[in-house]
Amino acid sequence: MSTSPVAGLVLDNIRAGYGETVVLDGVSLTLPGKSTLALLGRNGVGKTTLLATVMGHTTLHGGRIELDGRDIARAAPYRRCRLGLGWVPQEREIFRSLTVDENLAVAERAGTGGAPRWSPARVYELFPVLADRRRHYGIQLSGGEQQMLAIGRALMSNPSVILMDEPLEGLAPVIVDAVLAGIERLRREDEAAILLVEQHARLALGVAERAMVLDRGKVVYEGDSRALLREPERLSALMGVEGRAIASTL
Ligand SMILES: Nc1ncnc2c1ncn2[C@@H]1O[C@H](COP(=O)(O)OP(=O)(O)OP(=O)(O)O)[C@@H](O)[C@H]1O
Numbered sequence: 001m002s003t004s005p006v007a008g009l010v011l012d013n014i015r016a017g018y019g020e021t022v023v024l025d026g027v028s029l030t031l032p033g034k035s036t037l038a039l040l041g042r043n044g045v046g047k048t049t050l051l052a053t054v055m056g057h058t059t060l061h062g063g064r065i066e067l068d069g070r071d072i073a074r075a076a077p078y079r080r081c082r083l084g085l086g087w088v089p090q091e092r093e094i095f096r097s098l099t100v101d102e103n104l105a106v107a108e109r110a111g112t113g114g115a116p117r118w119s120p121a122r123v124y125e126l127f128p129v130l131a132d133r134r135r136h137y138g139i140q141l142s143g144g145e146q147q148m149l150a151i152g153r154a155l156m157s158n159p160s161v162i163l164m165d166e167p168l169e170g171l172a173p174v175i176v177d178a179v180l181a182g183i184e185r186l187r188r189e190d191e192a193a194i195l196l197v198e199q200h201a202r203l204a205l206g207v208a209e210r211a212m213v214l215d216r217g218k219v220v221y222e223g224d225s226r227a228l229l230r231e232p233e234r235l236s237a238l239m240g241v242e243g244r245a246i247a248s249t250l
Pocket residue numbers: 018021023041042043044045046047048049050090
């Protein structure tokens with residue numbers, strides 16, 4: 001009897017880093033199709049390295065990476081994108097000398113699952129602010145608009161799994177709300193599985209059903225987001241934040 005491939009992303013016992021330097025040491029995670037996982041942890045514990053490893057931008061020393069049941073551990077980054085991975089990098093990395101329209105057009109690519117699901121019009125519907133800026137150059141956009149464009153660009157490749165690296169970082173509260181509303185909508189509409197790296201732990205735990213905390217390249221928590229929200233002391237201990245600082249920091 002044949003079994004259908006498991007939708008989503010599976011990392012099994014990953015060892016990865018930069019050249020000989022190992023940053024991630026035995027990391028495993030499962031992100032079932034259309035689910036949402038918050039990936040938390042202090043600065044420098046390896047969150048970006050984990051996303052970069054999924055995309056194929058680090059040195060993989062061992063372990064298995066599967067996307068929708070397919071082994072992608074040795075695939076080139078552009079292949080991983082074609083196979084259904086969308087990446088929203090921490091530095092956003094939009095094209096500054098192209099307009100919003102052009103940034104989205106460059107990213108347009110049919111997904112693997114038949115008809116393309118995303119178009120610039122649909123991105124503009126998700127983030128109406130971008131529609132007003134469509135003829136503006138990347139360099140003219142605010143941080144929040146750049147972030148929305150980075151998310152929109154990732155969506156244009158019709159991903160089944162989308163990796164977001166601190167999408168709320170450095171944004172004013174009102175812009176945080178707009179970006180978060182877009183992410184919430186993607187989740188509600190089962191658009192793709194989402195791996196959400198965030199320093200704003202409470203916001204991320206509010207969006208994602210499951211959470212994982214990294215510390216120095218190892219998984220120190222994996223479980224239900226709501227359970228972690230109900231245990232602020234545990235959360236602050238896992239995040240390495242002193243008890244009294246938690247309310248303002250998280
Ligand atoms: N290109 C690189 N070459 C060598 N080492 C790197 C490189 N990028 C990151 N590192 C190291 O890998 C470790 C993990 O860094 P990483 O950027 O993954 O952390 P992070 O959890 O994303 O931190 P932050 O919250 O600050 O974004 C750190 O010790 C960092 O110095």
